[in-house]
Amino acid sequence: MSPSASLHRPPHKLGDVVEVRCEDDGMWYEAVVEHETADGRFMVRFDKDGYEYHYPLTAWRVPKVRHSIVDLKEGEVLKGRVTDVTSMGCYVDIGADEEGFVHISQIRDGVDRASDEVRSGQDVTVRVLSSSSGSLKLSMKPARGENLVAFQDLQDGTLLHATITQILPSGALATVQLPQGGTPCPGYIAKANMGRFVVRVEDVLSLGQEVCVKVVSTKNDRLSLALNDSLDLSYFAGLGNDTWIDAKVEHVAPFGVFLEVPCPSKAEAVTGLLPVSEMADFFVADPNDLVSVGDELLVRVIGTEEGKLVVSAKPIEIEADLTPFRAVAGRDQFLSGSVQAVSSYGAYVMVQPPSGGIACRGFVMTS
Structure with a gap:
């Protein structure tokens, strides 16, 4: 295992606890300084996958402070990393003494499977819902009504600048900036609002990409967006x-x-x-x-x-008098008609009642 490139660092003492990073997986591990070598380097020890590792300390950082969940405030926005995904949601490490849980209903509206939206190791932005009784509940959804008032008057095709912050199987999350500036607001771009049929969002957008968007709606306290080319209807x-x-x-x-x-x-x-x-x-x-x-x-x-x-593809609904047709229903009696529209599975026909009167539209299936 080879450590990453050396960084400037102050002297360490034996027993100091630091975090070290290795190029093998790019992950940080909590380690203990064991001793100082003759050439002034420090050797550290840490555990990984059930094995104990010893090697020179080069890339390091002070261990991140673990917050007590009782000190977290409702509505506080934090960065975190997904550690596990279940059928009910996902667990996120935000640097607290307990991992937080994001219920599937708090990932995004309309999510059926958490695994379709998040994966282990993914960096996410979360909001504290509650941190009482030793349980930390989080949300990945923006606060209700957050910054949306200013966007309600921009459903006239105004172009806005946005940055893609997360790629999802069903679309993409983005932060949007108002023309007059201010705090960016999180928004969602659905596949259907990308201008064409999209199989993989990754084929159209990438993380950090700058795009032009238009506001689709602010219904249900959610900012729905569309790529610039997708709103010319x-x-x-x-x-x-x-x-x-x-x-x-x-x-x-x-x-x-x-x-x-x-x-x-x-x-x-x-x-x-x-x-x-x-x-x-x-x-x-x-x-x-x-x-x-x-x-x-x-x-x-x-x-x-x-x-x-x-x-x-359905015929236009009209109030039709079907009484004349009921008299011949089920009989081997053919009626005159004219084809109005044809599809691969049948045809729409305007049929004249047996006794005359107003024609009605019917459907003839190919089978």
């Missing part, structure tokens, strides 16, 4: 929900389908989400039963809120 916002547009399946997920939707105001297509509940006017258990990557669909815009393009 003005074209789609102006479309009526009865305008059908062509789209191509880019990715299929259990909760819906990501589509590549052409946008005349942009050189590249925009990623839209077709929720599973909007795929058809009947229950869809698995989107893969209806579509595959590369399929072309006809969809209509039903929402552009919070910088997300949401579409539907």
Whole structure:
């Protein structure tokens, strides 16, 4: 084991407790000064993985002060390192005499598995929730309403500078600076707000990267952000929900389908989400039963809120009189109709009632 490069240091005494770092793993270990050699160097001893190590002291630091959890104040923000991840949350060492626990609900809103958000050895910023009864409870979420008032009036497309502070499987955390300066505020950039379909956030963003963002919302006391290129949805916002547009399946997920939707105001297509509940006017258990990557669909815009393009493949709901059709239901009687829209899993048809009257829209499945 070879220690890292030597640092300037004052003389040590035998028995002094210091922390030493080794290049092997970059970790710091608590060590005891054993003796001084003839050439003025100090030898230290420390334990690692059940073994006792002895080698010259070069890179060192004074052991970090361990705070008593009773001295910590509610709301205090501290740096720490994740030491263990469980199904219920994670343990974090913040330099106190006890490790703190971050419950899964305090990692971030909407987290199903703690292991998807944090890992052992990860450096995190936490906030003290409580430190009573020998238990230290922490949160990785910003304080409710923290610094958000100033951002509420910036949902007009104002560009802001942000720094990526943490990469998560579902998105990225960033600190955002107001145009007039002041205390930076933590915000969250979801995958869906990165301008295109993203499989790995690491392929788009990196830790410490400076980016331009826009405010999506400040709902639920959380600052939601989007990368600059992901909010140009003005074209789609102006479309009526009865305008059908062509789209191509880019990715299929259990909760819906990501589509590549052409946008005349942009050189590249925009990623839209077709929720599973909007795929058809009947229950869809698995989107893969209806579509595959590369399929072309006809969809209509039903929402552009919070910088997300949401579409539907369902027919427009109208109050239709189905009484004339009930009389022929289940019979081998064919009706005249005209195809209105076609998809890979069927077609929408305007059908004339047997006895005449107002036509209604129906769906014919390929199977």
